[in-house]
Amino acid sequence: MxxxxxxxxxxxxxxxxxxxxxxxxxxxxxxxxxxxILPILLANSGDKAVKIEVVDETGVYGKKFPYDSLLQFTVTNRTIDEAKRKFKEEDYFGILLIQQHASTNLPVLTILHGQSQPSMKVMMTVQNTVAGKLEELAGCDPKMLADIKGKLDIKTESIGGEKTNAGVxxxxxxxxxxxxxxxxxxxxxxxxxxxxxxxxxxxxxxxxxxxxxxxxxxxxxxxxxxxxxxxxxxxxxxxxxIYFGVSTITSRQKMDRISSESVMKQRMKALQQANGAVVEEDNGSQMAEDITAAIENxxxxxxxxxxxxxxxxxxxxxxxxxxxxxxxxxxxxxxxxxxxxxxxxxxxxxxxxxxxxxxxxxxxxxxxxxxxxxxxxxxxxxxxxxxxxxxxxxxxxxxxxxxxxxxxxxxxxxxxxxxxxxxxxxxxxxxxxxxxx
Amino acid sequence: MNILNIENITKNYAAHTALDDVSMDIPEKSVFGLLGPNGAGKTSLIRIINQITAPDKGRIIFNGQMLEPKHTEMIGYMPEERGLYKKMEVGEQALYLAQLKGLSRQEATKRLKYWFEKFELQSWWKKKVEELSKGMQQKIQFIVTVIHEPKLLIMDEPFSGFDPINAILIRDEMLELKAKGSTIILSTHRMESVEALCTHIALINKSKKILDGSVKDIRKEFKSDTYEIVYEGLSIGFANALWAGYELHDSKEEDGLMKARVKLLNGNTANDLLGSLLPHVKIHSFVEVIPSMEDIFIMKVSEGETKGNGQTIKQ
Incomplete structure (x- = not known):
């Protein structure tokens, strides 16, 4: 040899x-x-409330957003420019801008953030809330719902205006x-x-x-x-x-943990009679899809x-x-x-x-x-x-x-x-x- | 036939010259003593022979061919700084080192089995080296040096660090290898330890060779024609018996007997000396004083120093 x-x-x-x-x-x-994982867990269990100003140009979705001890969405009547101007003085984490898409009538979601990018939890909450309202509007056809949710893309920008890439x-x-x-x-x-x-x-x-x-x-x-x-x-x-092993076993609990509880409650209420379970799973796979999509990009x-x-x-x-x-x-x-x-x-x-x-x-x-x-x-x-x-x-x-x-x-x-x-x-x-x- | 011809080797390091135009021939099947004090350049020369370092000038002919990397498989080398992987299993390690010398795994296993039996090491095959006693490690070290049956075996300070029993064991194994046709180079600064083994020697001092040749020839050249005589009788009578043809070096009493050294002069022989002494004293022993390598070395070095340079004598 x-x-x-x-x-x-x-x-x-x-x-x-x-x-x-x-x-x-x-x-x-x-x-x-x-x-x-630790930083994510720490971020999620952080005791400081994340305050987000909602500038809803459509006037449809704003009221649906939750307000609890950890995640506080506040709907204001400012225009986006005013909000941006005031942003520095106020203790907001970021601004959620909801606009109407010109052709599809679907909402266009943009999160304008300060120093740090919005966490997965914020993104999920926004998406789920908007989706929840859309369900109300569109009736409860789960297939159509999944289709709509797929198109609910959230853009993130820093307040300065330059586009940032998401966490992935x-x-x-x-x-x-x-x-x-x-x-x-x-x-x-x-x-x-x-x-x-x-x-x-x-x-x-x-x-x-x-x-x-x-x-x-x-x-x-x-x-x-x-x-x-x-x-x-x-x-x-x-x-x-380990990941797949653990995720198959505990996917349900895991999803509960990741998505905000209040959102879940709200969504459960909205979907009580219909196919709650189906949508709940949908919710889980949606996140995976998001990540996969981001990676594919x-x-x-x-x-x-x-x-x-x-x-x-x-x-x-x-x-x-x-x-x-x-x-x-x-x-x-x-x-x-x-x-x-x-x-x-x-x-x-x-x-x-x-x-x-x-x-x-x-x-x-x-x-x-x-x-x-x-x-x-x-x-x-x-x-x-x-x-x-x-x-x-x-x-x-x-x-x-x-x-x-x-x-x-x-x-x-x-x-x-x-x-x-x-x-x-x-x-x-x-x-x-x-x-x- | 020489197994090695070392021709005009010079090796410089940044600060000093390790070898200065050194040439010597090492005859096949000899036990060649490479002698000199520490720092003389012995290890530098050995490393060049082993192709660990390259000379700046000169060349080496191995077995009639220019020395090449492939020849490492025909050379066995036990360096002065030697050791084994402490955390590795004995057998696995011996196999590895044997394979590095070009043996196939099967052949190496076969030969190792023989050696391990010979040195009664079989039960240690699976043990880690650090679990072995120093003596056993030394045996393993020797085995891996000779496992590929080298034509040329080079041992740098072979007996340093070996306990006396292993030293004898290894000396005997070396002689057996020599009997089978290997050539052995022994390098040491303790000249007395290898004197009896060597058939040829070279003396190196301060990066220059000062003397080389067969032990027999060197002894002949440096013999002092001096005899040590132990006798019973009067020292005055002894001295009187010697006339102009002899020179009395020293004479002293030891254990009730007299001991004297006498040098022959003017072509007188030992027989003449004995003849002159016999009528006067009772002789107990009569031995030629043979200069040790160390004596010769000191003689050569001081000679070189008085001449102001290390001139060499070709044999």
Whole structure:
């Protein structure tokens, strides 16, 4: 068997057999889930009431909106311009604007919001309330109702007037960015500890008398990337397994929890005699449909393709750098001073991500999504918003490949010398000298 | 036939020169001692032979061919800094290292079984290395070094860190390998530890080779024609027996017997010396004083220093 294959095999198998791998595989989805679910739960159970001003130009739907301790819709007689002007002085979360569509007679719903985007709960309440009124008007034909609801699209805009994308777009960007970030850190650091282990166990010289140091380094990097990919795959399977398992069992309770109780009561009242159950289910599937629709609007193929590319490219680039660090240091204690400059661009990508999301095609976003050390995360933040020119994607990918080659070249030079250095306090000048060896 | 021809190897590191124009030939089926103090350049040379690092100048011929990566499978190397993956199972690890040396999995398993039986390690196959005693780890280390039956076995400081029982075990195994046709390079700064084993040696000091050749030739060259004589009798009588053809180096009493060192001069032989002494004293022993490698080394180094450079003597 090819020697590099042997190394990959060993790196892969020894890690996959470890207990920590199995534990991480199980805990991962729970951890990830809680990272994303917790804020939603916290937002929903927030004790501050969300106040929304309703500007109903049709005059039909306004009165139907609920007013309870958590969600307070207030119908005013202002025009939308007045409301916008007064918005800053008053403590409203946002303005719901209801207009009549010129041709279909259906209401056109727009939520103008301040700093934060409306939560799923607000959107659901608005949609359900309007749908409820429509039912009254249209009679209780459930089929027609479903049809109408499908067309009830809620636009969101910030008060400033610029269109924002709803949570899904930002979510996809953030989630893929965060996954790449964690993957690079978790598995890049494993490469580093693997190299340190070989050094401290003093086995390194035994091995490099059989294979080239470069083969050992690449074997380790590839082997560990396979561990990461397997773990990632298992996480996806497990997460979906858990998600679908749990959602089938508890879909009913879950729907109750998600949609506002008052809305449910109101809707139940309105639909009591007729097919309440049917509509209630309809309500659940409607949300799923919304999300699916939102995802379908994204450039899915591009995102998945790019995700895989940046996911692997970013990992390979950083893993090479981490391998170089591992070879240069003698003990865990020296790790910090070299970890810092390598982690810096990664942390920076996360820091600028918020400004990228605000302005996905601005100068900051373009720069950081081209620079190879930050592009894996920053480009993934931009892509879901669309409108990234093809040349930028191509340049970013090309630079990442070049960055990877440069990092591997550099790392190989440092690694070759570093692994044979014992008991020497290493500094940057020393490492720079190794490049010339 | 030489298994290795080392030709004009120079290796510079940023701050210093590790090897300065070093050449030597290592004959097939020899036990070759690469001797010199710490920091002389022994490990640098060994790493070049193992193709871990590349020389700046010079070349190495292995078995008649330019040294290439494929030759690593014919070389077994036990570095001074040695160890094993602590968390890995013994058998799995030995298989891995054997396969890295080019053995197939089946072949490696077969050979490992033989060695594990020989060293009584069978029951440890599934254990992790960290669970093994130091002595057992050393045996495993040796096994993985020789598992591919290398033509050339290189041991850097082979007996350092080994307990005396394992040291003997490993010495015997090395000699057995030599009997089967392997060449062995032993590198050490403790010259006395390998002197008895070596058929050939090279002395390295301060990145230069100062001497090499077969032990026999070197001894002949450096023999001092000095004999140590233990005798019973008067030291004055002993001294009187020696005339101009001999030089008395030292004479002292030890356990009621006298011990003296005498150097032959003017082409006198040991027989002449014995003949002169016999009528005067009762001789208990008569031994030629053979210079140890360390003596030779010191001699060469001081000689080199007085000359102001490390001139080498070709054998």
């Amino acid at each position: 090819n020697k590099i294959q042997l190394i990959i095999q060993r790196e892969f198998l020894t890690r996959v057999k470890k207990k920590t791998f199995i534990i991480m595989t199980i805990i991962g989805p729970l951890l990830m889930g809680s990272i994303f 777009t930002t979510g996809v960007g953030y989630i893929s960015g965060i996954i790449i970030y964690f993957f690079i850190f978790l598995y890049g650091v494993q490469v580093m500890t693997g190299v340190i282990e070989e050094k401290t166990n003093r086995i390194i010289e035994v091995i490099i008398s059989s294979v080239k140091p470069f083969q050992l380094m690449m074997g380790k990097i590839i082997g560990i990337s396979l561990v990461g990919l397997l773990q990632f795959l298992l996480w996806i399977i497990l997460t979906f397994g 994204l450039p899915v193929k591009l995102i998945i393709g790019c995700f895989l590319f940046y996911f692997l490219g970013g990992y390979l680039l950083y893993a090479a750098l981490f391998a170089a660090i591992g070879s240069a240091i003698d003990s865990e204690a020296d790790k910090q001073q070299f970890m810092f400059p390598v982690s810096l661009p990664l942390v920076l990508s996360m820091v600028v991500s918020s400004s990228i999301v605000l302005n996905p095609n601005g100068t900051t976003a373009v720069f950081f999504s081209l620079f190879p050390l930050t592009s894996p995360i920053c480009m993934m933040m931009r892509l879901p918003f669309g409108g990234v020119p093809a040349w930028q994607i191509a340049t970013s990918m090309g630079l990442l490949i070049l960055g990877f080659l440069a990092a591997t070249w550099l790392a190989a030079k440092i690694y070759r010398v570093g692994i044979l250095m014992y008991g020497k306090k290493v500094n940057y000048r020393e490492i720079a000298r190794w490049l010339k060896y």
